[in-house]
Each structure stands twice: as C-alpha cells, then as structure tokens.
Amino acid sequence: MGKVEKYKTIVKAIIGEISHIRTKQRFDLKTQIILDDEHGHYLMYKNGWCGERRIYGCFLHLDIDENGKVWVNHDGTDLLVAQMLQDKGIPKKDIVLGFHAPIMRQDTDFAVA
DSSP states (O other), X not given: OOHHHXXXXXXXXXXXXXXXXXXXXXXXXXXXXXXXXXXXXXXXXXXXXETTEEEEEEEEEEEEOTTSOEEEEEEOSSSOHHHHHHHTTOOGGGEEOTTSOHXXXXXXXXXXX
16 A cells, blocks of 8 residues: 555544544534545534534545545544544655744644645
8 A cells, every 4th residue: 555545544543533532523514525535625613503603614624645645634623633643654754734823833843745
C-alpha cells in the first residue's frame, strides 16, 4: 500500500471514530460524512435542529493531495485532529495545517504546503 492510500485509510478511521462521538449529542443533529477517495476529500457536517434554530455546517475538512500531504483545512472539533493523525502514524512533515496562513505555518513543525 502506497503512502497516499495508507493516509486515506487512516483519515477514514479517524472520521469513523469522530462520528461515533458526534452521534451522542443531545439535540436533533445528524452527522453527515462525505468521503471522496477519488479526489482525496473528507468532510464531516452537522445537520439538524436545536429547538427552532437550524444547525448546519462543516466541522471537519481534511484533504489528501497526490503528494501525500494531509491538509487539515478545518478542525471545528475539540479533539486535536492533527494530533490524532500523528498518533495513527502520519508524520508532522506530511500534515499541513491549512487553516493557518502560509506565513504562520513556517513557524510550526508541520508541513508548510
């Protein structure tokens, strides 16, 4: 298994773990998962109602590019997804914190791009 395929497997495993946590909420919210293996896009949305208030939005967006970089474009969880990626075997040099501006990324141990 190549690096990109390995990383896709890891990302999907992490999303599976998070989805089990997210389904235990007290409101009428559903977690929707979008897995696009062909293009390397992985998203999690919350969708539902809290009383009369509509809740909808992406709370996790990960991409894996053709070079094997895992982009954390949005992490709206309190789970430190970048750390979860490392714990599953993806080195910091292959993780891009895409929610930070490129100039800020150079001051971390993570990949710049």
